[in-house]
Amino acid sequence: MIDQRYSAGLIVTGQDFAACGWKISLADREREGYSSMWQAFSSAARKASEDNRPSHGKALWLLADACSMMLSPKSLNEPFKPFMVMEGRRSVVPDDFSESDIAFYAEIVDAIDDAWLKARVADLVWLKQRPRNVQFALAAIDAYRLIPLDTETWVRGGHECWERAISLARMLKAGAGTRLTEMEAAILDTFNNSTKECGFLGLWLADLLDSNGFGRTHSSVIAQKLNILAVEFEGNGDLHRSREFFDAASRWFERSGDEAKSAEMTVAVAEGWVKEAISRVSSDQPSHMVAASFYEKAIQIYRSIPRSQRAIHKGDERIAKLHRHMSDAGEKSLDELGSVKTPGIDISELVENSRKSVAGKSVQDALFSFANIYQGARVNKIRTAAEKILQQSLLRRLAGSTHLSRDGRVIAKQPAAGFANTDASDDPALWAQMVHDYQILINIVVHGDIWPAHEVLLQEHRLREDDFIGLASQSPIVPRARERLFGKALHAGYDRDFTVAMHLLAPQIEHMVRFHLKNAGVKTTNLDIDGIENENGLSTLMGLPETETVFGKDLSFEIKALFCDALGPNLRNELAHGLLDDDSFQSTHAIYAWWMGLRLVFNTFWNAARKAESDKGAEESNDN
Incomplete structure (x- = not known):
């Protein structure tokens, strides 16, 4: 629950927000998504309280509380969850805010020029204020989609913001105007411009399209792009990323109706595991146990190929050969096993x-x-x-x-x-x-x-x-x-x-x-x-x-x-x-x-x- 960090009867306004120094607080910290914003605002709030500026302190605390929650974009009923639950206590959730707190958020939305903060505050007002005002949902969507679609921002929570924007737009239906179509186009454009230097971004964007039913008319183009990136990663020796991209390409080719190309991609995934196994036993620290597990994964994937396509790629013959490799690696792995001895200790230790x-x-x-x-x-x-x-x-x-x-x-x-x-x-x-x-x-x-x-x-x-x-x-x-x-x-x-x-x-x-x-x-x-x-x-x-x-x-x-x-x-x-x-x-x-x-x-x-x-x-x- 919200701690008693300020008087429950203290009402703050837009003037307090404007004068509390929230921009300076954000500028002093490296931006790492909402968690860093929460830390910045909470530190500033404590400083304001120590300086006997209670109204500024509460305004900053409310900003900190808004940013502290974890976004769960797939949940329509509870999109914001506490970041910590321990021993019967938890951190802040939307139900903890009073009507005056929500009124404060509603008052400051238009004055916020930071996309992350504006999106979160507008979203909370849309969620809690009664009667609901669709303008706050639209403001949240528009702010969320201002957050960049790049690798660095993605891992800091940017993808959840886009997913929440999509979820809100679907909820509003016609009331969202063309926003859903515009977001699909923006994701597709970023995906088409992604390169191997972007790491997993292309794969993440393809998954975002897939999970939201986007890109169906572009399935073949998406699959081909994923295939190109997979080949580039494989050429650089990045077997992990190449497998992931080949696997995604297989799904998109299947969606486009090209079963032959889908099977070809699946074979590439399986052979990626085989290359991983060979590399593992020839490394400076060889492990036949790990190699055996990689061969097993390759066999699994070959078995997932439809029989009509498996015959084209001589899958059954390949499976038989991989079984022999797996058995050989399994026998050799016996020499790698050791025993672990644990001394007897009491429960406190x-x-x-x-x-x-x-x-x-x-x-x-x-x-x-x-x-x-x-x-x-x-x-x-x-x-x-x-x-x-x-x-x-x-x-x-x-x-x-x-x-x-x-x-x-x-x-x-x-x-x-x-x-x-x-x-x-x-x-x-x-x-x-x-x-x-x-x-x-x-x-x-x-x-x-x-x-x-x-x-x-x-x-x-x-x-x-x-x-x-x-x-x-x-x-x-x-x-x-x-x-x-x-x-x-x-x-x-x-x-x-x-x-x-x-x-x-x-x-x-x-x-x-x-x-x-x-x-x-x-x-x-x-x-x-x-x-x-x-x-x-x-x-x-x-x-x-x-x-x-x-x-x-x-x-x-x-x-x-x-x-x-x-x-x-x-x-x-x-x-x-x-x-x-x-x-x-x-x-x-x-x-x-x-x-x-x-x-x-x-x-x-x-x-x-x-x-x-x-x-x-x-x-x-x-x-x-």
Whole structure:
């Protein structure tokens, strides 16, 4: 909520705005979007209060509050959200402003000559003032679209401003006049003039056109431009950007009806991953494990090509060859694996160490530390510990047990077990103890590692949905065309909306498992008595013997114990049948499941990014 930084009864006017020195405040700071404006105005407001200028102080505080909120342009009902929510408290939202505050904003709109500030203030007046005055919405649109469409401005929030302008224009329909058409033309013009020196700008603009239904009559031209940029990036050795542009070109060619050209672009994307794999094993710090994941990504992409086009490009033969490369890299990667030993420490020390591990770092380094703050469950260790417990408790092994759900239903029965040295899944008592111990471990990891580190991340880094979608698009474990769903799930969890995160993530984890099993040649379907072929659910898939071969023993255990075993949280099945209440989505199990998804997606992205940095350093060294 708004702090008591000024008297609630103090009314400020346009004269106070004109005399408060807001322009000087902005001029003294380097412009980095609304966050820097918020810092500039809040610092000036404190100075005004210290100088006993209360009216100026409140005017500046209102400007700071207006700029502090995060813009969520896709939301029509709540376009402005607090930049911070912690421990039951939050920063400012539109509902916190009084009628006199909104009247102040309405009075100063015409006097503001800064596009960023004018857009935000006019937008707030349009959102909150009753009755609504369409002139404020039009003023917001016109100010938003004055913000430059360039690379530097884009990453500082400029793209969200344009998206909000488009959203407002669509809302007003005919009342917006020709503004929507003019914005489409401006985006197209900037896109057509973009070059490889603009970095990802061309791709971002193409996505902006796509997400808003623009450029449909120019699909072929857009696709050709993306293709040209992709080839230029590839020629410069920038495989990451070339893949992204080839992928976008494929979608736009498909939209234009040119399936052959779309398939050609998709092949280029796949071969980009192959080049990445070859480069990775021949670098100064080779990693066959990473190369194997890149080959797998290439195979995924080849499989996404329609069969009619795949035959033209000899896709099946290429897939077979890439499978051999992937298997070879996988075998060699075994020598790269090592063990991680964690000393026993109490929870207070664990919390402090987790905070320090992510504090004060760049966003990529902080996310790397967060994703690897815990190395994941080690099934052999869990089994060994469970065996010791059962050996010490003869009664627990000999006696069967019944497991009840939260509403009293019998969800599993565990018969008495023997003493044979069998696999854990064949020994009910041992498996039950392992799942029980695993849940205790999750509780410790969430409270001691994940949650404290997450708090620091939220304080120091403002990450958006597009950031996580970008991560997912670069992760070989994410199936093609599922990048947005994974990205949305990870962003929701980062924003601590675990209800949305789990609803998106659980089915995508199941699809991911099914997808990779299919790629490994595993049959994932069954035939019913009517001859209808159905896909097996996650529980059945995790019971397949090939699952451990594809995903490894540790990850297979975690997916099974966390998502689809009645003795554990059973998140997939509980969610699918609507058995989870609101509190369940805030549980340590849900938080850990989200973090595990982030860890799977992020680590491959990180490996690719580090590889690019290593190659760049090697090139610079050779140039010298």
